[in-house]
Each structure stands twice: as C-alpha cells, then as structure tokens.
Ligand code: ATP
C-alpha cells in the first residue's frame with residue numbers, strides 16, 4: 001500500500017523536507033556524501049506524484065550509471081510510485097533519438113559501434129600513428145573527452161591545450177588527425193558511438209522544432225542526480241529539454257567531482273544559481289551514512305581542499321552513533337598488505353558482517369591482483385566491480401597466451417623462471433622500468449608488473465620451478481577466478497565505488513605515487529585525487545581501514561611514503577604507522593625480516609596499532625576473545641588515558 005504524502009515527508013529531516021516540498025521552479029541541492037541527496041529527490045518525486053501535483057509520466061529523472069538509475073526506480077517503487085522515467089542521460093537520449101530520428105531524417109537511427117577501439121586502431125593505422133592497446137585506449141579516451149566537450153578535430157589542439165589536456169605519447173596534432181580519421185571511418189560505416197547518441201538527441205531537439213515541442217510537452221519536471229558529473233554536451237541536452245522553462249532540480253556534491261578528465265565539470269553545479277537567479281538552494285549537512293569517526297576523516301580531507309570544487313565548502317555532521325576508530329596501517333610491501341586485508345575481511349565476516357557489506361577499494365585496476373590472490377588463498381568470495389578481473393584484462397590474457405605458447409614450444413632459456421617470464425613479457429613490449437606515459441599505458445605496464453611479481457613470488461617459494469610450473473599456477477588462478485561468485489567482497493577502483501555504500505571499507509595502496517597518482521601533476525589534477533580519496537572514505541558506514549605499503553615487492557628497497565592527504569587525518573603520534581612492517585617474515589616462503597619485529601594480536605595475528613593494545617597483547621577488534629579480567633584491565637587503562645585525553649573518548 002502506497003504511503004500518504006505526509007508519510008513520505010515524515011521520513012525526511014527538515015532540510016530534506018524543504019527540498020521535497022519545493023516543487024516549482026529551479027531547485028539546487030548542494031550536499032556532501034551520505035547526506036541523503038538521492039533520498040531527498042526520490043521522496044520529492046514521490047511526494048509530488050502522490051499528492052497529485054505532478055503526473056508520474058511527466059517526470060524525467062536522470063543520473064549517470066545504469067545502477068544508479070535502477071536504484072532510483074527501486075526506491076520510487078518502494079514509495080508506491082510507478083511510471084516515472086528514471087534513466088541515465090544516455091538511455092534517455094537513445095530512446096528519444098530512436099523514436100524521433102525516422103520522423104526527421106526518414107531513416108532508422110544508425111547502429112551503435114560495437115568496438116570503438118577497432119575504429120580507433122583503423123584511424124591510427126590510416127594516420128600512420130603507432131598505437132598498441134594502451135595507446136588505442138588513451139586515444140579513445142581523448143576522442144570521448146573531445147566529443148562530450150563539443151570540441152571538433154580541427155579545434156582539438158587549441159582547446160585541449162586550454163583545458164590542460166596532456167596525453168603521454170601523442171602530441172595534440174596527432175590526436176587531432178586520428179580523431180578526424182576516426183570520425184570519417186565511423187561515418188563511412190554508418191555507425192554512431194555513445195557520445196553521438198547524446199549529440200543526435202541534441203541535433204534533433206535543436207533542429208526540429210516539432211521534436212522539441214513533443215518532448216517538452218511530454219516532460220515537465222526534470223531531476224538530475226550527481227549533477228557535479230555533468231558534461232557540456234549533457235548540459236546542452238538538459239537545456240534543450242527545458243526550453244524556456246526552469247522546472248529543474250539538480251543535486252550534487254562538488255567535492256565528489258572525479259570525472260573531470262572525461263569532461264565532467266562541477267562549474268555547472270556551482271554556477272547554477274548564477275544561471276537561475278530565482279533558484280531555491282537547499283544545503284544538507286547531516287550525514288546519515290557514516291559513523292562520527294568516519295565523518296571526521298572525511299571532513300579532515302575536505303578542510304584541506306583547494307580549487308573550484310571547494311568553493312562551496314560543506315562540513316558533514318554525523319548522525320549515527322559512535323563506531324570503531326578508523327585504522328591506519330603501514331605495511332612493508334604489497335603482499336603483506338593484501339594478506340593483512342584478507343585476514344581482516346575474514347575476521348569481520350566471522351563476526352557476522354556479510355561479505356557483500358565489505359569493500360576493498362584501490363586507485364588503479366592493476367592493484368586488484370594482490371587482493372584477488374590473497375582473498376582466493378583464504379577461500380573468501382569476491383566480485384570485481386566496474387573493471388575487468390585481473391586475468392581477464394587484454395594485456396594479461398595476451399601475455400598468458402604467449403606464456404602458454406613458449407611452454408608448448410619449450411622456448412625456455414634455462415636462465416631461471418623469473419628471467420623466462422621477463423623474456424616473454426618483453427615480447428609484448430614490456431620492460432621492468434616504468435614507462436614515462438600515463439593513463440592506460442601506465443595501467444597496462446602495472447598489470448604486467450603484477451604478473452612478473454607473481455613469477456618472482458613463485459621463484460622464492462620454489463626455486464626449482466620452471467616456466468611450465470608458472471603457467472600451471474597461472475591456469476589454476478584463472479580457473480579459481482572464474483568460479484561463480486554470487487555474493488562476495490567487492491573489489492573496485494575508487495572511481496567505480498561512487499554512490500555506493502558498505503559497512504566496512506578498506507582503502508588500500510594509499511601512498512604517494514598512487515594517491516595522488518604519479519601523473520597527476522597540475523594542482524587541479526592533484527585536487528581531483530584528494531576528492532577521489534574523499535569519495536572512498538565516505539563509502540564506509542562503520543569500519544574504515546586505510547593502508548599503504550613501503551615497497552611494492554617483498555624485500556624491495558622502496559621507501560614510499562603515505563599519501564600527503566593522510567597527514568591531516570591520521571592520528572597524531574604515528575601510533576599505527578609502523579604496524580604491519582615485516583611482521584610476517586618467515587610466514588611467507590622464508591622472506592627475511594629486514595626491520596624490527598612488530599607486536600601482533602595474540603588472538604588474530606593482526607599488527608597492534610597502539611600502545612594500549614601492545615600493553616595487553618591483543619587488538620581492539622578482538623574484545624570478544626579477551627578473558628574478562630584482561631578486558632577490564634584494558635578498559636580501566638583506556639579510561640585513564642581518556643581522562644588524560646591521550647586517546648579519544650570513543651576508544652573507551
Ligand atoms: P552520495 O553522495 O554518496 O550519493 P547521498 O547524499 O545520495 O550520498 P543517500 O544515498 O541518499 O545519500 O543516503 C545515504 C544513507 O543515509 C542511505 O542509507 C539513506 O537511506 C540514509 N538516509 C538519508 N537520509 C536519511 C534520513 N533522513 N533518515 C534516516 N536515514 C537517512
């Protein structure tokens with residue numbers, strides 16, 4: 001049974017209610033992560049429809065991912081509202097273009113290209129520009145940016161320079177040529193790409209008054225979620241939908257702008273009140289998602305933000321009860337980090353947190369391999385979201401095919417395993433030294449590094465292993481990865497995690513060079529990296545763990561430092577900073593301990609994070625296993641410390 005309009009409003013706080021009842025004219029909801037923006041707009045639509053003010057069929061709600069659009073439809077259905085169009089920009093545009101194209105151009109809308117990368121490859125070949133898979137991806141990304149930014153091939157060099165675009169490996173004139181050739185090839189084949197879908201809808205609305213009138217009479221109320229991600233072409237489409245009306249509600253958080261490299265711009269959100277002087281502005285500050293401890297970290301990150309996206313600085317106010325303190329941990333290397341995270345995941349699961357409520361997040365896809373391996377070793381189910389699983393990535397698949405081929409042809413040098421694997425990888429153009437490039441070039445290189453370090457691990461464990469043994473190990477891992485996983489821990493990049501929430505979130509690899517990523521050079525690019533970390537932190541409802549490792553490989557000489565963004569949010573005194581170092585030496589294939597040993601919890605083996613834990617030899621996560629007397633002593637000691645304000649009260 002559908003709720004009454006009053007019941008719909010009763011589920012909102014006063015500011016959310018103000019937004020939900022402001023049904024006429026432009027409305028802008030500016031609010032931070034987890035403050036209930038999506039909730040406010042779905043309730044606003046439900047209130048308007050259930051109270052009879054709007055007809056459901058006249059509402060168009062748009063967002064950016066299929067999943068977010070689906071979630072909006074689910075929330076509306078739960079509120080007893082059906083018939084509202086909740087779609088992504090692309091699907092709304094495609095639907096309109098498919099319907100009206102034949103009326104205006106007397107033919108079907110052209111089909112959508114099945115492989116954009118193939119067209120990019122053809123275009124590059126036509127221009128005699130060398131482009132391997134990574135290069136093709138970079139070029140395709142740049143063409144996408146140009147198209148959503150209304151930049152034509154001829155204007156690319158000037159406008160790309162103005163926008164501060166830099167593409168490693170290709171100069172602007174080259175990109176412009178490949179872009180022009182790509183468009184020519186695409187047109188010759190009579191196909192359109194996803195950016196064209198938006199451009200076709202724009203063309204129909206702008207060129208055919210009949211179409212514009214029909215669409216405008218169908219839709220009267222517009223809502224846009226995650227508006228900070230809107231691109232110029234999407235904004236143009238929205239303007240055309242509206243015509244001279246202004247019944248639009250936009251919702252966004254400039255601090256979550258993480259797609260500016262793909263053409264998104266927070267300026268539309270920030271300038272909304274300038275474009276619509278009569279706009280009602282609602283700010284939400286209460287955070288309903290996360291514990292005060294998590295919110296404090298998020299606010300700490302925001303406080304240091306610079307640049308345009310921080311113009312309307314928002315501070316989140318936590319509403320939930322206290323939770324566990326966020327954990328900051330440094331590990332000796334990535335293997336140890338992955339192992340510790342897998343163990344912590346298992347521990348949470350054994351205490352009743354469902355696996356689907358746990359996420360392990362990282363900056364670049366290549367980082368997922370270590371976690372996939374560590375979780376698989378412990379038999380923990382996982383799902384990789386928004387990215388290919390490690391062994392599904394084209395470069396890794398290509399390398400595996402070559403490795404198999406070498407084993408079949410017995411093309412081994414006998415120089416040891418690691419050397420054989422390097423030789424095979426070298427055939428794909430890979431070198432152990434990092435490329436100067438960025439973006440896809442770098443990601444591809446990192447994936448192959450991960451494959452090479454698998455070989456190095458195996459060589460340490462089994463010095464007699466040969467290439468065939470390595471390939472067999474890889475095959476085993478591939479098979480394990482493809483086992484169906486209905487429910488599991490989410491592994492995702494920070495980008496893919498936006499809009500989602502979990503009880504427990506592990507942010508991993510948060511060191512300089514990864515967050516911010518090496519190729520973030522300009523102050524704006526560095527700020528986008530800070531926002532990415534903010535998005536990651538604000539996904540956590542309760543448990544937040546942030547970690548990094550000093551070197552990539554076991555025994556490596558690297559001296560990586562924690563991300564600069566953490567200095568403002570880590571507990572002072574570096575209590576947890578040394579935690580995981582070198583403690584597992586001996587546990588993993590005889591790796592030598594290189595630094596002092598670290599105290600570990602006697603119950604679960606986790607490194608101990610602070611003095612109070614070291615004193616009793618157990619971690620704060622393990623109170624259930626404390627004997628009563630020990631627990632009381634610890635509690636008493638912590639109370640004393642809290643009174644002296646040496647530890648925060650929530651630790652007690
Ligand atoms: P993001 O910026 O990450 O997209 P958001 O602002 O859209 O976040 P929501 O997803 O709408 O936030 O809400 C976050 C969580 O808080 C959800 O679990 C939601 O159900 C809950 N929530 C929002 N508003 C309220 C409220 N007034 N009372 C209780 N819970 C609420």
Ligand code: MG
Pocket residue numbers: 037038499
């Ligand atoms: Mg939302």
